[in-house]
Amino acid sequence: EDKVVQSPLSLxxxxxxxxxxxxxxxxxxxxxxxxxxxxxxxxxxxxxxxxSGIEKKSGRLSSILDKKELFSILNITATQxxxxxxxxxxxxxxxxxxxxxxxxxxxxx
Amino acid sequence: xxxxxxxxxxxxxxVGSPLSLECTVEGTSNPNLYWYRQAxxxxxxxxFYSVGIGQISSEVPQNLSASRPQDRQFxxxxxxLLLSDSGFYLCAWSRDRYSGKGYTFGSGTRLxxx
Numbered sequence: 583e584d585k586v587v588q589s590p591l592s593l594x595x596x597x598x599x600x601x602x603x604x605x606x607x608x609x610x611x612x613x614x615x616x617x618x619x620x621x622x623x624x625x626x627x628x629x630x631x632x633x634s635g636i637e638k639k640s641g642r643l644s645s646i647l648d649k650k651e652l653f654s655i656l657n658i659t660a661t662q663x664x665x666x667x668x669x670x671x672x673x674x675x676x677x678x679x680x681x682x683x684x685x686x687x688x689x690x691x
Numbered sequence: 692x693x694x695x696x697x698x699x700x701x702x703x704x705x706v707g708s709p710l711s712l713e714c715t716v717e718g719t720s721n722p723n724l725y726w727y728r729q730a731x732x733x734x735x736x737x738x739f740y741s742v743g744i745g746q747i748s749s750e751v752p753q754n755l756s757a758s759r760p761q762d763r764q765f766x767x768x769x770x771x772l773l774l775s776d777s778g779f780y781l782c783a784w785s786r787d788r789y790s791g792k793g794y795t796f797g798s799g800t801r802l803x804x805x
Binding site: 625670672 | 734735736737750781794796797
């Protein structure tokens with residue numbers, strides 16, 4: 583059965599902390615791994631990772647994929663209260679996206 | 692530019708009542724369209740996807756159905772809602788299954804069945 587597992591399920595940190603969110607996947611015909619940030623409504627796209635070992639960065643966020651060990655991490659440095667959200671990862675296969683349950687991040691001032 | 696509209700934003704319906712959620716996409720043609728549901732504390736679950744008018748694929752058996760009467764219109768329906776249908780419903784579109792940004796999501800509908 584295809585599945586995507588994220589950990590931790592929830593996380594509470596203080597502003598300025600660095601966090602690492604994990605995403606492991608077991609899917610057939612894997613093509614890419616995507617990260618989304620979901621605040622109150624629709625998820626917004628963060629990263630799409632296709633190749634192993636190549637870090638993608640956007641400001642304080644970065645992500646990397648390990649296709650051998652079948653996981654990806656999302657790092658957020660110097661967290662801010664605006665980073666509070668659910669972070670979803672999704673594995674794109676030949677047919678569809680499989681989403682994880684998400685990690686709920688709360689950043690306390 | 693492409694935009695996706697989904698309505699209503701919130702809905703409270705009694706058990707046994709019908710449901711109709713609508714999603715439209717502008718600025719593109721022949722999009723792939725999707726309905727997802729996010730139950731509390733869970734990830735996004737794919738309900739239906741459509742690659743063209745009248746072409747609907749169902750991923751999860753349930754009392755919901757979907758239709759695509761026009762190229763850029765996708766409708767999620769139910770004849771009789773159950774309590775377990777409560778959740779956050781998201782419509783999404785993609786140019787193809789492998790588009791670089793994955794899906795573009797609508798703003799979602801929060802459905803509460805009482």
